[in-house]
Amino acid sequence: MNTRFYNAKILTMAGDFSIIEGELWVEGNRITYVGEPKKENGKTSLPYFDREIDVKGNLIMPGFKNAHTHSAMTFLRSYADDLPLLDWLHKQIFPMEAKLTGEDIYHLSKLAILEYLTSGITANFDMYFSPEDVTRASIDMGFRSVLCAGISEFTGSAEENLENLENWYHKYNHHHDLISYCIGFHGEYTAERPLLEGIAALSRKYKAPVYSHNSETKAEVEQCLKKNGTTPTVYLDQLGMFDHGGGGYHCVHVTEEDLAVFQKRGLTVVTNPGSNSKLASGIAPITKMLNMGINIAIGTDGPASNNGLDMFREMYLVTVLQKLKEDDAAAAPADQVLYMATAGGAKAMGLNEMDTLEAGKKADLVILDLHQPNMQPINNITKNIVYSGSKQNVKLTMVNGKVLYEDNQFYVGEDVENIYRKANEIINRLR
Amino acid sequence: MNTRFYNAKILTMAGDFSIIEGELWVEGNRITYVGEPKKENGKTSLPYFDREIDVKGNLIMPGFKNAHTHSAMTFLRSYADDLPLLDWLHKQIFPMEAKLTGEDIYHLSKLAILEYLTSGITANFDMYFSPEDVTRASIDMGFRSVLCAGISEFTGSAEENLENLENWYHKYNHHHDLISYCIGFHGEYTAERPLLEGIAALSRKYKAPVYSHNSETKAEVEQCLKKNGTTPTVYLDQLGMFDHGGGGYHCVHVTEEDLAVFQKRGLTVVTNPGSNSKLASGIAPITKMLNMGINIAIGTDGPASNNGLDMFREMYLVTVLQKLKEDDAAAAPADQVLYMATAGGAKAMGLNEMDTLEAGKKADLVILDLHQPNMQPINNITKNIVYSGSKQNVKLTMVNGKVLYEDNQFYVGEDVENIYRKANEIINRLR
Numbered sequence: 001m002n003t004r005f006y007n008a009k010i011l012t013m014a015g016d017f018s019i020i021e022g023e024l025w026v027e028g029n030r031i032t033y034v035g036e037p038k039k040e041n042g043k044t045s046l047p048y049f050d051r052e053i054d055v056k057g058n059l060i061m062p063g064f065k066n067a068h069t070h071s072a073m074t075f076l077r078s079y080a081d082d083l084p085l086l087d088w089l090h091k092q093i094f095p096m097e098a099k100l101t102g103e104d105i106y107h108l109s110k111l112a113i114l115e116y117l118t119s120g121i122t123a124n125f126d127m128y129f130s131p132e133d134v135t136r137a138s139i140d141m142g143f144r145s146v147l148c149a150g151i152s153e154f155t156g157s158a159e160e161n162l163e164n165l166e167n168w169y170h171k172y173n174h175h176h177d178l179i180s181y182c183i184g185f186h187g188e189y190t191a192e193r194p195l196l197e198g199i200a201a202l203s204r205k206y207k208a209p210v211y212s213h214n215s216e217t218k219a220e221v222e223q224c225l226k227k228n229g230t231t232p233t234v235y236l237d238q239l240g241m242f243d244h245g246g247g248g249y250h251c252v253h254v255t256e257e258d259l260a261v262f263q264k265r266g267l268t269v270v271t272n273p274g275s276n277s278k279l280a281s282g283i284a285p286i287t288k289m290l291n292m293g294i295n296i297a298i299g300t301d302g303p304a305s306n307n308g309l310d311m312f313r314e315m316y317l318v319t320v321l322q323k324l325k326e327d328d329a330a331a332a333p334a335d336q337v338l339y340m341a342t343a344g345g346a347k348a349m350g351l352n353e354m355d356t357l358e359a360g361k362k363a364d365l366v367i368l369d370l371h372q373p374n375m376q377p378i379n380n381i382t383k384n385i386v387y388s389g390s391k392q393n394v395k396l397t398m399v400n401g402k403v404l405y406e407d408n409q410f411y412v413g414e415d416v417e418n419i420y421r422k423a424n425e426i427i428n429r430l431r
Numbered sequence: 432m433n434t435r436f437y438n439a440k441i442l443t444m445a446g447d448f449s450i451i452e453g454e455l456w457v458e459g460n461r462i463t464y465v466g467e468p469k470k471e472n473g474k475t476s477l478p479y480f481d482r483e484i485d486v487k488g489n490l491i492m493p494g495f496k497n498a499h500t501h502s503a504m505t506f507l508r509s510y511a512d513d514l515p516l517l518d519w520l521h522k523q524i525f526p527m528e529a530k531l532t533g534e535d536i537y538h539l540s541k542l543a544i545l546e547y548l549t550s551g552i553t554a555n556f557d558m559y560f561s562p563e564d565v566t567r568a569s570i571d572m573g574f575r576s577v578l579c580a581g582i583s584e585f586t587g588s589a590e591e592n593l594e595n596l597e598n599w600y601h602k603y604n605h606h607h608d609l610i611s612y613c614i615g616f617h618g619e620y621t622a623e624r625p626l627l628e629g630i631a632a633l634s635r636k637y638k639a640p641v642y643s644h645n646s647e648t649k650a651e652v653e654q655c656l657k658k659n660g661t662t663p664t665v666y667l668d669q670l671g672m673f674d675h676g677g678g679g680y681h682c683v684h685v686t687e688e689d690l691a692v693f694q695k696r697g698l699t700v701v702t703n704p705g706s707n708s709k710l711a712s713g714i715a716p717i718t719k720m721l722n723m724g725i726n727i728a729i730g731t732d733g734p735a736s737n738n739g740l741d742m743f744r745e746m747y748l749v750t751v752l753q754k755l756k757e758d759d760a761a762a763a764p765a766d767q768v769l770y771m772a773t774a775g776g777a778k779a780m781g782l783n784e785m786d787t788l789e790a791g792k793k794a795d796l797v798i799l800d801l802h803q804p805n806m807q808p809i810n811n812i813t814k815n816i817v818y819s820g821s822k823q824n825v826k827l828t829m830v831n832g833k834v835l836y837e838d839n840q841f842y843v844g845e846d847v848e849n850i851y852r853k854a855n856e857i858i859n860r861l862r
Contacts, residue, residue: 074807078814083760114804118823277751278818280760308805308819313747316739320708320748329514329711373545373847374739376505377854383509387709388739391823392549408839416804423808 001050001401002027003363008055009370009381010034013062013343014356017335017382024060025049026363029177029401034357055367058395059381062357063122063364064311065345068249068270068299070150071112071137072105072128073097075427076304081278086219088279093304094154099430102133107422109137114416115309116143117405120366120394125211125270125299125349127184127249129160131168135179141412142402144178144364146349148211152186153195162198169206178400180350183246187213188232189220193239200240207244209350211270212236214248217281221253233258242267247348249299250275251289252282259285259292268295268348271340273317274308275301283325286318286332297345298337312393315341315386334386367396432481432832433458434794439486440801440812441465444493444774445787448766448813455491456480457794460608460832465788486798489826490812493788494553494795495742496776499680499701499730501581502543502568503536503559504528506858507735512709517650519710524735525585530861533564538853540568545847546740547574548836551797551825556642556701556730556780558615558680560591562599566610572843573833575609575795577780579642583617584626593629600637609831611781614677618644619663620651624670631671638675640781642701643667645679648712652684664689673698678779680730681706682720683713690716690723699726699779702771704748705739706732714756717749717763728776729768743824746772746817765817798827 006023012034025033027047038046073093080092100108105128116124123144128134131147138145149168151160165183172181183206185191185199203210215221215232228235234257236242242261247268251258262269271284289296298318300309315337322332346355354364370378374388385393397405410416437454443465456464458478469477504524511523531539536559547555554575559565562578569576580599582591596614603612614637616622616630634641646652646663659666665688667673673692678699682689693700702715720727729749731740746768753763777786785795801809805819816824828836841847 076810077808077819078811081760081765081811081814081818088760111804111807118804274747274751277755278760280754280758280762283755303819306819307814308747308821310805310819310821313744313821316705316744317751320705323711324708324714327711329512329519329709331711334512371848371851373542373549373851374741376542376851377508377858379507379858380509380512383512383738387509387512388734388737388741390739390741390744391821417802420802420804420807427808427810 002047003401004049004052005055005060006037006052007057009057009059010357011059011061011381012357013339014358017338019059019381024357026398026401029362031357031361031363032359034359056371058370059368060357060365061368062342062355063366063397063399064120064341065297065349065351066116066121066124066300066309066311067297067345067348068272068301069112069124069126069309070128070302071124071126072100072108072134073302073304074108074111074423075104075430077307079427080304081307086217096430102130104426105130105133106137107419108426109134110141110414110419111423112303112309113137113141113143114410114412114419117397117410118394119310119312119391120368120397121309121311122364122366122397122399123349123351123354131172131181135172135175138178139176142178142399142404144354144399146180146182146351147172148182148184150184150186151195151199152190153192154190162195162202166202169202182211182350183208184211187220188224188236196236196239196241203244204240209244209246210241211246212248214251215253215258216250216276218253231255231258233261237261237265250281250284252276252284254285259289259294262289262294263292268297268344270297270299270348271318272299272301273321274306274314277317277321278307279305283321286322287326290332290336295344295347296340297348298341310391311341312389312391319386334383337386338382363398363401365398366394368393369395433478434832435480435483436486436491437468437483438488440488440490441788442490442492442812443788444770445789448769450490450812455788457829457832460793462788462792462794463790465790487802489801490799491788491796492799493773493786494797494828494830495551495772496728496780496782497547497552497555497731497740497742498728498776498779499703499732500543500555500557500740501559501733502555502557503531503539503565504733504735505539505542505854506535506861508738510858511735512738517648527861533561535857536561537564537568538850539857540565541572541845541850542854543734543740544568544572544574545841545843545850548828548841549825550741550743550822551799551828552740552742553795553797553828553830554780554782554785562603562612566603566606569609570607573609573830573835575785575830577611577613577782578603579613579615581615581617582626582630583621584623585621593626593633597633600633613642613781614639615642618651619655619667627667627670627672634675635671640675640677641672642677643679645682646684646689647681647707649684662686662689664692668692668696681712681715683707683715685716690720690725693720693725694723699728699775701728701730701779702749703730703732704752705745706736708748708752709738710736714752716756717753718757721763721767726775726778727771728779729772741822742772743821750817765814768817769813794829794832796829797825799824800826
């Protein structure tokens, strides 16, 4: 399937935030041309296009990367709100999760993927049980997923052990063009030292980065200080966890010393402002991280804690929460936030071919409709995206060269009403 | 124009947050029936309907009330961001505003109204110059507006004086079914005592409520303490400003004593979390206000400071900012926030016929599409609206019995591209 997008504004994110006027070609799953209008030259040696889309002056940009989520938790949306994190996890979330089947996880992941598409998200960094079912959902819908192992002592599945994790690492990194797999664990507070040492050994064996929840709540950090005499980040680093990079999800309650580890090891902070606010966990020191040159990505976290999976809401939260925290209306400017939501996430997720719009890259992109009142007038497009943009502006979402969402319709190989029906059946059975 | 909505879930907001299944009739501009399905009874004495809409199990609810905004400031969206409030006002906003014509204000207000409709907002509490042009925009589009006088010492228009304010109070309260007018002033910090005394005298003369910006920034409160020896709220109350009610916009930096005035006088706090965050003004003590039984409404503030005009984003911000401020995930629960955005706003704006969905009330309502991934599964509809709802769920917006927005199309008597073109012409001329 070859597609030509013409009459477009294009934010390539290659180098800076400048916007070019022109066209973009997709041949198969790759971008083959980005630049000035071509057809007007009267050339006839253009490739064959199955479809030519008049973008009507709207914006093509790289798809958003949702760098931390638990997709299948859609079943808990609006089910257990308004509780502190640890109570919420142990009393509401873990008992419900224990009842899930693999087939449930398949359908619930699909529901989340629909929501990602409406928000222009083209890949997720997904921590959940049952990689077989999670990858099946992504592959069947044509969506790109980087799985992150979420092993813990309390794991919801007996299959989650170090041996299987190593098998999965091999299997899901050679499984399908849309799927990759990252070493990880749930968090320092749900793992004893032998398990963590096992993870670190795997990381060294494969020279592979490691991700986990890290310093999400004050209580978590205090417990670690008591138990291990140091913070989660420093403790994990002492175990050799970050010798080959990686990073942490949340990173709300991090110290200067922790951030020095992030800086030294080239780790990524994946920030989750919606979840951290809704669960009253706190505001991450993003401004400090930016000043230290630490790579930052943005995740929605799962739908049980946010409860929406909307990158526009997250981008707005990242910037306005920093402005509040720093008492500085200039904190976390729009361009930097847009970078986090796209290229910053791609870097975290190892998606080096899906970060920018350039010839040779994979075609993971979105069209944002500028012909909507919230994007008018056009004083500054990147500011419009971050400060007033919304899911409603997402006109088209393309993953790996295929249009999966366009003009409010989904092209994911299944009637969406069927996916909604399944999700409701599951919650009715479980509660 | 008579419309029958059937096969609907209906959140009437009359008394509680329960949702009924049934139908709703609109005859002319009024709701004439809300309740169980009727046609199935085989009755033939139903009114004539021009249109019968199958709501397909989606939700009908009262339209949102945007209880503080400056609509015509759309021209400054993404123009002057990332500056502290007072710098921003004096160096960027006031000089640009001074160049606006009445015709500019007419077109720029229309652009804001389009955005309100996409977010399910059916009325705005609008503080701006040139009431003739602001009301013309609302009337021409069929939108409901409560104007609030915004008089100050630095006023952008020579017409803004006490005599004209009194004339406008008469004129625009007897002008058109869609328009009303409220006594108000810009703020304590932009008015000397004689002007404020004049406003208070008008309020007493007409037994009318008064609104203004109040305690938005710390600097504003400190200046007032220095100048008047007390806080803005107490100072204004001492001048007799609140003898007949009213309230304040923002109310971020309010003391216990201030809130006691709000409680005693039955005043409304109009909270503006997006603007207060983006300008680093702070987080209003909403939880304290709720505990004191103070009426709270929600406003987007103008598009120069937010920069979007989206009630879903504001509702989410109200609740998550309180959870952060109070370090309590149970703070500002969803139902209460939904009340603020609808009935709380209606109360503030004197829209006593547009607050709930009951027979006899004016037909200002919205349909929210529940058949979208962010609203599935359906564990709890009011939580879904506040925690994961978005503009994308707004399927239809009806004001005064007329559909102005449906399935992403506007029915406002003018091609929207023309409104966008005008806004861009204006900014190109002004800058």
